[in-house]
Amino acid sequence: MAKKTVPGVLASFVHMDSAIEAIRGLKSRGFRDLTVYTAAPSHEIEDVLDQPVSWVRLFTLIGGLTGLTAGFGMTIWMSRDWPLLVGGKPIAAIPPYVVIAFELTILYGALSTVVGIILMARAKSLKGRAYHPSFSDDRIGIFVPCPPEQTPAVRDLLSEAGSEEVTVHGA
């Protein structure tokens, strides 16, 4: 199966301020669907892209609450299913079950956070978008998907902002 390439322009930057300038320029010209590659998360990039807060927190919350319910539900139900008097305590004794419920809150919360990261990060498909290995090293990459007729304008904008290398991808 041939790899589908997203047509567009890929630029590589050494300097953070140049990359920020390029993103600002692109956004002002209506290019919103940018992909910015960095080797480490950057607040400056985050600020200039101005994206909403990630939904991963919802996964954590739902996972945690599920774990809490599962913890109490399991211990109470199982105790009542096989009623065994231990140390004169009630059959379903809440204080000792807090420990199990707490552990399951953390367990489910953590696992669903990971699921959240994976699902959310995959929600925007990066398939076919150009990438360069230097972006995991010391360069900042910007990929701008655009039709061929806009390519020269985008290329000029990126070069003017200070990109050290601009390449055109796809037909």
Next chain:
Amino acid sequence: MTAIAHPEPHTPTQTHAEVTRDVLATLGTPSRGYYLALFGAVGMFLIGLFTFVMLLKEGLGLAGYTPPVMWSVYITTFVFWIGIGHAGTLISAILFLFRSPWRTAVYRSTEAMTVFAVMTAALFPIIHIGRQWIFYWLLPYPNQRFLWPNFKSPLIWDVFAITTYFTVSATFLVVGLVPDLSAVRDKVSGWRKTIYSLASIGWTGADSQWRHYTRGYLYLAALATPLVLSVHSVVSWDFAMSIIPGWHGTIFAPYFVAGAIYSGIGMVLTLLIPLRKALGVEHMLTEYHFDNLAKLTLLTGSILFYAYAMEYFVAWYSGNPFEQTTFWRRAFGPMWWAGWSMIICNAFVSQLLWFRKIRTNLTALFIISIFINLGMWFERFVIIASSLSNDYLPNKWHVPAVTWADWGILVGSFGWFLMYFLLFARTFPVIAIQEIKEMIPYPRKHGGRH
């Protein structure tokens, strides 16, 4: 906390490219010394495996189990390894939430240490239960007789606490590794590239990935923080929930947590001091990091000092003759050597770290770390074996025997742990590339930082 604040903000002086280069250099062809260490570790593990087979065949009598001392070296070593794990989570999760700059260079190796230490610890309850082939009876699963575990038992809490701890710390380690694996993927070639490509699950460092990743990582840290405090509390309740003199103490949870972190940092120092030299990362793991680790050791060591003093004080103040006898025998009874080893190695040796000269002298720190490891093993041995050896029936009192089967499993556990740690150190970046880079700003055309 003195250990967290540092007067001078410390930013690595390398460039991004140098960080990638230096960390990747640690994944190069291993030296002969590495193979020797690895073979040594595998050899030690095989001793443990042989002992385990003998235990399966002959039963726990081989380990010198005689009533009333039915918990001895295996449970001691179990608590020892669980404790070791705690420093890793403290450094990777708690210090992450505190935004402590010195954690960055050390957290990956300590997090790996946590995962392997918990993997080691988790073997012990299984070894210790006697009929190892039915260990799964501890888990709540639907069985033919419709029986469920007793959730009021601290031992079942422990099953949940340790399973959760292992899963969450392993998840935290793997999640942290993904961006670094992509950095390795982009630098290697051939079959290694294929493997690292698969392991980095399509990570490119795109903004859409970082956006969710950074949030998710924050929540994982926030979940791991109460978890680390809970796990050793639950382990301490294995003892504190009973009525054995010397175990039945309300200070057990914080006392055990402080001890766990103290012992864990001891192990971090034992591992990192030789490792930084072996991997040639002396410029990344500097005096600054060890000074901070030592301060944390001093803090937790001092908490232990206080807890030891309180244990004796409470025993005396309680007016309870059983409690008083237990503590008198800890210091002056037949196991006085174990009692004093614990106090000297933990409470007193840690106080040497008040001196900056000692904190920044790596040879001294390494020697102190060995004392910490020894002292913390003795602490658990004293709490477990000495308390049980003089329970309510004086005609049963005896000094527990430590047999070859105890030593075999102890040696095997170190082999098992070191084997995984050594394999990890050569396969994955032991210094977090991505987080170090986060501390180094990208260059700017017009100079300046921000």
